Amino acid sequence: MAVNTTTRLWGQHNGHNVYLFKIENESGAYVELTNYGAAIVSVVVPDRLQHFENVVVGFPDLNGYLTDSCYIGSTIGRYANRISRVKFQLEGETFHLDANEGKNSNHAGKSGFNYRVFTAEAFDNGVMMTLTSPDGDGGYPGKLELMVIYTWSNDNELLINYKATTDKATIANFTNHAYFNLSAFKSKIYNHKLTLLSDSIVDLHEDYTPSGAIIPAGQKAFNNNKLGDKFNIDENHVEGLNLFYIINRGAGENGLIYAALLTDEASGRALRVYTDYPGVFLYTGDYLSSTTPIHTGQGAKPFDALCLECQHYPDSINHPDFPQAVLRAGDVYNQSILYKFGTI
Template sequence: MKVTALNVSIKSWGLYNDQEIFLVKWENSDGSYVEFTNYGATIVSVVVPDAGGDLSQVVLGFNKFEAYLADTCYIGSTVGRFANRISRARFTLDDREVLLEANDNLNSNHGGFSGFNSKVFNIDITSDAVIFSLISEDEEGGYPGNLELKVKYTWTESYELSITYQAISDKKTIANFTNHSYFNLSGINNNITDHSLLVNAGKMLEMREDYLPSGKVIPCGAGRFDSDKLSDKLVMNDGRLTGVNNYYILDRRPGPGELQHACTLKEETTGRSLEVFTSYPGLMVYTGDYLSSNFPGNRNAALTEFGGICLECQHYPDSPNQPGFPQAILEPAELYEEVILFKFFYNN
């Protein structure tokens, strides 16, 4: 591992299965910074200024590596091989039934027990990027193909955090990677219900009670986010406050090399905003209804329900079992490449 970026530092952060875990910090000239760990190719910190110039953490994360071992909420991690749920933990590919790990009742979620959130990645730090890589072996978690994945992070002086996913497989398979950060722009011990959200989508997937799509594409209707307060979308269900866990189909599918504006998240008190751009066709919005942690040492907002919001750009959930959906099939030797761009800024 060679460090050539002058503004990037790296330190040992622990051991996992005899593999060394590192914490990588990439700092800007004004003191703003991001931190990553090679455990799960995870975003640990994003620290940016508010309208008054004060720096604060705006993603949920932990101070200690051991907390990530206890985490069950995928906090900040890279998700794969397939983001979101696959019904009955199985699908058919070229007349072959592929059996996956069922880690969400009868379904498979975020790659099952073999998900990339708990894998130790290799690190390559260059003058302009932090690159995490791993090899997922054929049949790991049930997925066909030896798959090589690279997760490339870049960070700029204008608070732009970019993620590029590149993958290649030696067998026909399915692939769908995303980042599972929980954003909280308030930067204090507060929930995200006062944040407002705009999603550039007029259609969404109809979801069943088990958070799997029914197969229908429907108008957003009451589920539409048009700079609405998140608190306006919360509903009391059987004595429990529930939020949003929906997949939105973005209005425009970008051409090669292009990104589309997926959403804008704002928090008035700090003046902070986050714009998300992507090459993916859709966005999963999850308001952290089941967010929890039994480990002390979270860096900002309390790790309890509605402590952060996930804005997961990805392919359609359960697409292998939904022939009417665009498919996330990766052919042998074909290059998988998708991009997510988080742009943080503040209003004076």
Template sequence: MKISKRDIGIVDQRNVSLFRLTNNHGSYIELINYGATLVSAVVPDKFGELENVVLGFPSLDGYLNDCCYIGSTIGRYANRIGNASLKIDKKKYQLDRNDNINTNHGGFSGFHSKIFDWRIEKDSIIFYCKSPDGEGGLPGNLQFSVTYSWNDNQELSIKYWAETDKPTIAYFTNHAYFNLSALKESALEQSLAIRSSNILENTEDFIPTGKIIPTGKLKFWNNRIMDKISWQANGFKGINSYYIFDENQRDKVQCCLVSGLSSRKLDVFTSYPGIQLYTGDYLDTREIGMHGLSYKPFDGICLECQHYPDSTNHSHFPSIILRPEDRYEEFITYKFSLDTN
């Protein structure tokens, strides 16, 4: 594994660096320590052409001006919390209202805009930080790290670790937008399979009602994404739903995305109990991306492996409370290959 590093700017008097991890096939991923962000994943298509299959920006300015969490590590918590409030051991905490009356993706102090410390270990980059007690309204000094690894099997492994000195909530994900055609077609043209029979019912502003309902028409089993979304007067209405995995075996593919145009395939493995599928309805960037244009709705889709959103406000959802005696350890693996069907 070849790992290179170059500085790309300074934020708050701290260096921001770009890391490239290249395997023996010439495929590579790129990361920056601003937001512990995945910048690119460059893998071959059926003709052997290497192209970037995640949305990203060619300069730091793109990330500083981004409001779509492109490629970012999401923390201290992923997804939305209703009414920007929660209880831990009967004590109420008020969080940032950064999504109307709700809070989303860690609020105003989310990890997506943090400058992370880093170190290199063999085939990995480890980004780490401390989130102080009270940040974003949450209790506890949180120690956090995310490890990105890349190998010759075209597997991108992301491992999350955290500890706290007070009971708090913690769950993390990556917010990469995938397009396996490298933007030669809309991401909606690609086919998706999710090993799930149930989803969380949402309100209009994407807050879980507490009901677990059948996937119904939103079930994906090698279906073109376009065929599952609806047309309304103001345009397509995409999907922003949490899918509960039917079974959670770490060695089993939980989700699979395929581009018929490029024949690239993405298999997703994870320790998390479900995945948030977001089809990028609100994707809109002012900056020009790596693909030579600004990004627009449905250019990429997010496959955000994570715990149930808004869990602390629904007692029958699995707990996301992290306690001082616990250690948070979860993983997501994105495996790239070619579809041979």
């Protein structure tokens, strides 16, 4: 049996139809997506005993996404992560953005693509979602045309491909903000084990903006370590991790570099992450919350799940020594993320 996609109307937002797409493979594993925020709603995959359960934070109805403030499962754009001091210069012109995190812009502020209804078209094993962002949208220059293509395979591989063009020079950095819990939320993420194929991180200030330095990962490196062992934990507070890891250039799959391995020994599930982005931002869900129940029937709580956000360097436009994420007229943005679900 081939992979099959079904579509149903899920609701409306600002006069636009919002759909729920289900892409199921021959084993019965499936993903659900919505064109609101081009978001991942669920990923239902087997454990070592072939029990099929959902392993991402998501909402059972559209209202959860309309009230969400944690970017749950969403496509992030125009620029993922922080832009310091809500401004940048490009080709001699200064552009001012939305401030939504103190004096900085995070995930493009209130103009973020997580709030947008994409045009969507289903095909046999996936969904193509498109969005036009006008010149000046959120302060960013250029009319941007974005295409997000999701495909799901019989090998339980979720591939996300981002393609974009612009009519004038701009900056662009798209990612997905899925929160993963491979235990299917039977426990928090403290006992998940993580390997990151990275020896270096971007040094960050307390507000998570880069200092400009690249430093050894040191004690923040992950080589099959339990997440909880890397947290600062005292009686009243748990401090997780918000760090950009620079991926080692090494072996990969389908032209993508192997970036991360996440495992849960209790269920036997594993997630391998491949990408052609230069780094992955590890966010351990310190501030995860929701005002409406997620699939578990409960509200989301800190450390229920973690994000592995493959992306360009944060605030790169304000750090000339960083690899840049400038998209110019005539060029095509083309980046991919592959989530490969399996067992250990």
